[in-house]
Structures are given as structure tokens and as C-alpha cells.
Amino acid sequence: MGKKLLIHNEHVANIHTLEVYKQHGGYASVEKAIKTMTPEAIVEEVKKSGLRGRGGAGFPTGMKWSFLAKPEGVPRYLVCNADESEPGTFKDRYLMEKIPHALVEGMITSSFALGVHTAYIYIRGEYFYVSRILEKAIEEAYAAGLLGKNILGSDYSLDLYVQVGGGAYICGEETALLESLEGKRGNPRIKPPFPAIAGLYGCPTVVNNVETIAAVVPIVMMGGDEYAKIGIGRSTGTKLISASGHINKPGVYEIELGLPVEEFVYSEEYCGGIWKGKKMKACIPGGSSVPIIPAELLLKTAAGEPRLMTYESLSDGGFATGSMLGSGGFMVYDEDTSIPMNLYTLNRFYHHESCGQCSPCREGTGWMEKVAHRLAEGHGKPSDIDLLWDIQKRIEGNTICPLGDAAAWPVASAIRHFRQEFEALIPKKEVAH
Amino acid sequence: MSSQKNIQFSEEAMATVNKIISRYPEGKHKSALLPILHIAQAEFDGWLSPETMDYVASILKIQPVEVYEVASFYSMYNLKPVGKCLLEVCRTSSCWARGADDVVNYIGKKLNIKPGETSKDGMFSLKTVECLGSCGTAPMMQVGASFHENLTPEKIDTILDNYRADGRRRSYTDMDYKNTL
Numbered sequence: 170m171g172k173k174l175l176i177h178n179e180h181v182a183n184i185h186t187l188e189v190y191k192q193h194g195g196y197a198s199v200e201k202a203i204k205t206m207t208p209e210a211i212v213e214e215v216k217k218s219g220l221r222g223r224g225g226a227g228f229p230t231g232m233k234w235s236f237l238a239k240p241e242g243v244p245r246y247l248v249c250n251a252d253e254s255e256p257g258t259f260k261d262r263y264l265m266e267k268i269p270h271a272l273v274e275g276m277i278t279s280s281f282a283l284g285v286h287t288a289y290i291y292i293r294g295e296y297f298y299v300s301r302i303l304e305k306a307i308e309e310a311y312a313a314g315l316l317g318k319n320i321l322g323s324d325y326s327l328d329l330y331v332q333v334g335g336g337a338y339i340c341g342e343e344t345a346l347l348e349s350l351e352g353k354r355g356n357p358r359i360k361p362p363f364p365a366i367a368g369l370y371g372c373p374t375v376v377n378n379v380e381t382i383a384a385v386v387p388i389v390m391m392g393g394d395e396y397a398k399i400g401i402g403r404s405t406g407t408k409l410i411s412a413s414g415h416i417n418k419p420g421v422y423e424i425e426l427g428l429p430v431e432e433f434v435y436s437e438e439y440c441g442g443i444w445k446g447k448k449m450k451a452c453i454p455g456g457s458s459v460p461i462i463p464a465e466l467l468l469k470t471a472a473g474e475p476r477l478m479t480y481e482s483l484s485d486g487g488f489a490t491g492s493m494l495g496s497g498g499f500m501v502y503d504e505d506t507s508i509p510m511n512l513y514t515l516n517r518f519y520h521h522e523s524c525g526q527c528s529p530c531r532e533g534t535g536w537m538e539k540v541a542h543r544l545a546e547g548h549g550k551p552s553d554i555d556l557l558w559d560i561q562k563r564i565e566g567n568t569i570c571p572l573g574d575a576a577a578w579p580v581a582s583a584i585r586h587f588r589q590e591f592e593a594l595i596p597k598k599e600v601a602h
Numbered sequence: 603m604s605s606q607k608n609i610q611f612s613e614e615a616m617a618t619v620n621k622i623i624s625r626y627p628e629g630k631h632k633s634a635l636l637p638i639l640h641i642a643q644a645e646f647d648g649w650l651s652p653e654t655m656d657y658v659a660s661i662l663k664i665q666p667v668e669v670y671e672v673a674s675f676y677s678m679y680n681l682k683p684v685g686k687c688l689l690e691v692c693r694t695s696s697c698w699a700r701g702a703d704d705v706v707n708y709i710g711k712k713l714n715i716k717p718g719e720t721s722k723d724g725m726f727s728l729k730t731v732e733c734l735g736s737c738g739t740a741p742m743m744q745v746g747a748s749f750h751e752n753l754t755p756e757k758i759d760t761i762l763d764n765y766r767a768d769g770r771r772r773s774y775t776d777m778d779y780k781n782t783l
């Protein structure tokens with residue numbers, strides 16, 4: 170059984186209340202941070218921990234924090250990214266719904282470390298009911314003197330608010346999120362400047378994922394060095410994995426990074442194997458934006474090594490034979506799954522969610538949806554597979570934000586690994602003479 | 603019903619609106635737009651008519667066009683009237699893999715409507731949506747604030763019967779979000 174640091178209390182009755190959460194050691198990191206540590210010392214521990222952003226990109230959190238500009242007299246903000254709209258990803262919702270105080274505690278400790286006095290949790294509108302749960306937790310924290318003026322009698326003050334979105338995947342991209350938080354359409358901004366310099370209301374801002382912020386709590390409690398001992402190499406700590414699709418036990422699992430993929434898929438402790446006694450055909454291991462790979466390549470790298478649940482191992486071999494850990498949205502497909510039809514659902518998703526600012530993304534996603542649909546439905550033309558390949562190539566790397574790449578990669582990987590399946594769906598030309 | 607009269611927040615809703623505005627720094631009240639649109643949609647028949655949007659603009663002291671461009675960008679704001687219960691069925695990859703198409707077809711047949719349509723009695727509208735972060739409990743649908751998960755035909759029957767018996771309009775801002783079905 171692996172170590173759990175984030176959801177170890179998931180089955181404790183009423184853990185969503187402040188009282189029970191505190192009985193299980195909750196808010197100790199706020200005490201420790203405010204009473205015994207300097208903000209700089211906390212940033213140092215986060216750096217030592219090797220924690221990498223859990224929102225998908227895996228950028229080192231300590232480094233991101235140290236980039237935050239600190240001009241005199243200008244407020245700075247911490248914004249928690251709870252937009253969680255990447256298909257296949259539902260871990261943040263699970264954490265917030267089950268243990269809302271874990272996020273609130275992380276927000277307080279992180280805000281103290283960053284010298285922030287106003288922080289927001291931006292949550293996708295569809296999770297409206299989760300925002301209620303968070304607001305209740307925040308209310309309890311205010312009443313207990315953990316939020317508001319002079320927290321725990323210190324001279325540190327913090328206000329924390331929850332903001333709901335309106336339904337738009339693109340608002341998970343951090344600059345689009347900031348636009349949305351300012352009451353505008355979620356159009357990503359051109360970077361630079363990065364949010365660390367000019368973010369919310371033009372002020373220095375850190376945007377972090379829910380799970381990243383929750384991980385700051387155990388890091389402060391155990392120290393960065395201890396945290397870094399968990400995991401392998403540059404993949405330190407634990408990770409929440411959202412497991413879905415054709416497995417026996419879908420759900421959210423906290424794993425130690427470094428767990429063999431095969432154990433994750435087949436052991437009773439985790440996914441419990443493929444449903445209905447079927448075989449696994451393919452997997453998208455890190456949310457819909459990362460490449461799909463066939464079962465053989467998921468379990469073993471091209472060199473025949475066992476594949477591990479780490480940032481490095483899952484991407485071993487590059488896009489030719491690997492994929493990515495991404496957000497940890499682990500989607501499994503059985504032997505009967507139509508890869509072209511699955512691709513069509515994803516193309517439709519990206520077309521729907523493109524904000525429309527850049528023409529390669531706006532037009533390309535629409536074309537890919539259309540072409541993938543006719544291929545999947547069996548009305549495709551022999552030239553359609555190359556056409557799809559060509560369109561995704563033209564999008565990749567040519568857009569303002571990474572949504573373009575995210576739309577292109579699933580197409581490229583589906584064709585790379587399952588070309589024959591696409592070909593088999595093309596109607597045989599009637600011999601007309 | 604393509605226009606609305608007498609648009610005015612209840613006292614309770616107005617108090618919530620003012621509380622939301624106070625969360626943002628001086629002069630940044632436009633930040634409150636998205637949450638206030640949710641409240642407006644819940645208060646005024648489940649959709650945002652031009653009159654409602656103009657009213658929200660006047661409260662926030664911004665131009666009406668600033669409200670229109672936001673309302674039309676986000677998928678949760680209805681710019682046309684909808685039934686009392688908007689059935690939003692997820693059909694992205696993980697839900698698709700576990701039978702989302704069957705759910706859409708089953709509801710469609712049962713209510714005799716297609717996605718985008720409203721049942722004759724005005725009770726239900728059907729909409730297909732993209733991933734709602736409930737992939738581990740697929741197939742699923744959202745109705746107002748509630749998530750209904752691991753759907754089966756029997757479950758769908760019960761859910762729809764319960765909503766019909768209750769008869770209330772459902773919105774994202776409802777407090778009774780617990781999915782007890």
C-alpha cells in the first residue's frame with residue numbers, strides 16, 4: 170500500500186467539517202507556518218520538495234513561486250485553478266468535495282508563503298454544488314480565526330473567496346482563467362508578460378492547481394527533503410489519478426509516483442483490471458490532451474522496460490512510443506472500442522472549446538471534427554487520413570495557447586498507432602465501369 | 603416568450619449580489635459578472651433575455667454589450683428559454699465509452715425530444731454537453747446543481763419521475779444539490 174498524503178482521510182466520517190478535520194491534524198501547517206516559519210523558508214521547502222504543478226504541465230512549483238514579482242505597495246494574488254475541465258479528470262472535484270478543508274488549509278499556508286492577502290478559488294460553473302461545500306468550509310475557517318484579520322493572533326491577514334465560472338474548458342488555461350475572473354470572455358492572453366509579473370488586475374499573481382496547493386500542506390509538515398524521498402527521480406511525492414473508462418473500479422486513487430502502470434491497471438487496490446473480462450486495447454494516461462497509446466506501449470516502454478507512473482517514464486520514447494502523465498486523467502479502452510469514434514468525440518470537444526482567437530485552432534478543430542466523423546461513420550475517403558494528419562500538423566505550435574497542441578496530439582497519436590483501423594473503415598470503391 | 607418584463611431581483615437575491623460584488627477590489631466589480639449572471643438566470647425563468655442582461659449591466663454599471671459578449675461565450679448561460687429541468691448529458695470520451703449515446707437515445711425516446719428541444723409540457727429540455735468531471739461514474743448527466751451518475755434506464759425513469767412530481771424549476775444555484783436518487 171502506497172503512502173497517502175492528500176486523501177488519507179477520505180473515508181473518515183464528517184471529514185468535511187472543521188471539527189473532524191482538525192481532530193485529524195488539520196490546520197497544523199497553518200500553525201507551523203505562521204508561528205515558526207518565514208515566508209521565504211516555506212518557498213525554500215517547496216523548492217526542495219521537487220513538487221511539480223499537478224494541473225497538467227508539471228512545472229516546478231517552488232520555481233514558479235520564486236518568480237513572483239514583489240513591487241512595493243502593489244497587491245499580489247494567489248488564484249487556485251479549480252476549473253478542472255480536461256476530459257478524464259475529476260480528482261480536484263473529489264478532493265474539494267470530500268475534504269474541502271485540505272484546499273482551504275493549503276490556500277492559507279501558500280498565501281502566507283507568497284505574501285498574499287487576497288486569494289481566489291476559481292471553480293468551473295458546473296461544480297456549483299462543490300463551491301457551496303467550499304464556501305461552507307471557508308466560513309468555518311473564518312469563524313475559527315484561520316482566515317480574516319490577524320490569523321491565529323499573528324499580524325498576517327487573508328481573505329479567501331470562491332468564484333464560479335460559466336462553463337468553458339479554455340478557462341482552465343491560466344491567463345484565460347484570469348480574464349474570466351475579471352468578468353470577461355475566456356480568451357487566453359499573449360505571454361509574456363507571465364502572470365507572475367502581470368496577472369489578475371495587472372498585479373503579480375500565482376495560479377496553481379487544486380492538488381498542487383493541497384500538496385503544500387504535507388510539504389510544510391514533513392519538510393521538503395522528506396517529501397522528495399517519495400517517488401522516483403524528478404517525479405516526487407504522491408499524485409491523484411482519476412481512473413475511468415473500461416476498468417472494473419473507476420475512481421480517484423492517490424499513488425506514490427513510480428508505481429508500475431501494470432500494477433495500477435490490474436491490481437485490486439487500484440483499477441482492478443479491465444471490465445467484463447476483456448482485454449485492454451489502448452489508454453490515454455494523462456487527460457484527453459495527451460497522446461493515446463496502445464496497451465503494449467502503455468505497460469512497457471519501447472525498450473521493453475516496465476512503464477512507471479512518473480512524468481519521465483510515461484513520456485519515454487517521446488510521442489513515437491510514449492505519452493504523458495499530464496493531469497493524471499487515466500482513461501482505459503477495451504478491445505471493442507472504436508478508436509476513430511473515440512477520436513471524433515475528442516475532436517468535437519476541442520472544436521466546441523476553442524475560444525476562436527487563432528485561425529489554425531478555430532478552423533482546424535472544426536475540420537478535424539468533420540473529417541474524423543465521416544471516417545468513424547464509415548463514409549470517409551482514402552485521402553481523409555492524410556488530410557487529418559495534415560490539419561493537426563498545421564495547428565501544432567501555431568497558436569496563442571496550448572489548446573491548439575492539445576487538440577492536435579490526440580489526432581496524431583490515434584493515426585500513428587491505429588492507422589489500420591481508420592483504413593478499414595473507408596468504404597471499398599465500387600468497381601464502376 | 604422571447605422578451606421579459608418586470609425584471610427586478612428579489613431582496614434576497616440582491617443581498618447575495620451585493621455580497622459577491624464586495625469580494626473584489628475597489629473598481630473591479632465587473633469581476634462579479636459571471637456569478638451574477640448565474641443568479642439572474644435562476645431568478646428569471648432559467649434563461650438570460652436581453653432585458654435580464656440589460657438589468658445586470660445596469661447593476662454593475664457596465665455596457666450591455668459587455669454582458670452579451672460574456673453570456674454568449676460561456677456554455678451554461680441559456681440565451682433562449684428552456685424547460686424547467688435542463689437534462690445535460692455528458693458525451694465525451696469516458697461517458698461515450700460507457701454508454702452515453704444510449705442515455706441520450708433513451709431520454710430522447712421517452713420524452714419524444716431531440717437534443718436541443720423541450721418537451722411539450724415545458725418540463726424537460728435535453729442537451730448534450732462535454733465532460734463534466736464525473737468520468738469515473740459514467741454515464742452521467744447534470745440537472746441544475748445535481749450530478750446524476752452511473753445512469754441506467756431504471757435510474758433515469760426514477761429521476762425524471764421525481765423531477766416531474768416535484769415540478770420546480772431547477773438551477774445551478776439550488777441549495778438542495780445532494781443527489782439522493
Ligand SMILES: Cc1cc2nc3c(=O)[nH]c(=O)nc-3n(C[C@H](O)[C@H](O)[C@H](O)COP(=O)(O)O)c2cc1C
Nearest residue numbers: 222223224250252253254341342343377378381571
Ligand atoms: C486548454 C488548457 C486547459 C487547462 N485546464 C486546466 C485545468 O482545468 N486545471 C488546471 O489546474 N490547469 C489547467 N491548465 C494548466 C494551467 O494553464 C496552468 O498551467 C496550471 O493551472 C498551473 O498550475 P500548476 O502549476 O499547479 O499545475 C490548462 C491549460 C490549458 C492550455
Ligand code: SF4
Nearest residue numbers: 524526527530568570
Ligand atoms: S489556441 Fe485555440 S483556444 Fe487557444 S487562444 Fe488560440 S483559438 Fe483560443
Ligand code: FES
Nearest residue numbers: 692697734736737
Ligand atoms: S467524460 Fe463524461 S464526465 Fe468526463
